[in-house]
Amino acid sequence: MLKIHGVPRSRAFRCIWAAEEAGLPYEVVPLGFAAGFKLERPLTINPNNKIPALEDGSLVLFESLAINMHIARKAGAPLMPSGDDASRVDQWTLWAATEAEPHVMRWAYNAFLKPEAERVPAEAAAGKEALDARLAVLEAELASRPYLVGKDFTVADLNLASVLYGSWLNGYDYTRFPKVKAWLDACLTRPKALAARKQREG
Structure with a gap:
């Protein structure tokens, strides 16, 4: 059985969704956050002391998209x-990590994640401007096919959609990008x- 260390309201959500799509049995080993986005206790199996981490038998992995x-x-x-198509x-998985996630997180921290008094509107705007440039690329790519790799949903779609999930759920303006939306x-x-979201949003 897969053991996913973390909580659904974290990047562990991505791994829970992947396990659901794969139809593999899994257990979430709860580990959440204290104040300031710090873990409530150390996660010794991850040298970065971050969640999620995965145990699959003797294999231990960190980094949500690698998991x-x-x-x-x-x-x-x-x-x-x-x-x-595997390539x-x-x-697209690397694109999600390098091109999309830094900018969506810059927007998110300053749009809804941080306490309101700590948000910097100019940072949110800069994150949105940079992300919009990447969404324009994605919009053009999706003009020719329903999913990133072709006609079928793959883990590439899951990885990128999970990176964009917080923006989609929290009011990001996708008006200019109808195909992305x-x-x-x-x-x-x-x-x-929806099964994974129920755990995260419930």
Whole structure:
């Protein structure tokens, strides 16, 4: 059984969703946050002392998107396709981490995550401007296919949609990006996504 260390209201949500989509048995080992986004106790299996971390037998992994790639490989197609499409999954997963997440988090911290008195509107605006430039790329890509790799939902979609999930849930303006919005709606209302969201939002 997979052991996912963390809480659903963290990046562990991504891994819970991946396990749901993969149909693999899993257990969430609760570990949440104290004040200031610090862990309530150390997580010794992760040298970075961050959540999530995964135990799969003797294998221990950290980094949520790497965990998801491992889970998807265990499940196989269609969650993790083969051949060139597997390389496209890698591409979009790295794009989620390097191109999307830094900017969506810059916006999020200053739009809803931090206490209101600590938010800096100019930082939120800068994050949105940078993210919008990346969303324009995504909008163009989704003009030719329903999902990132082709006609089927894969872990690439899960990884990027989970990175954008907080913005989608918390009022980010996707008006300029209707294809992105429709794709996010499709990803985040899948039955397994709803199962994971129930844990996170409940």
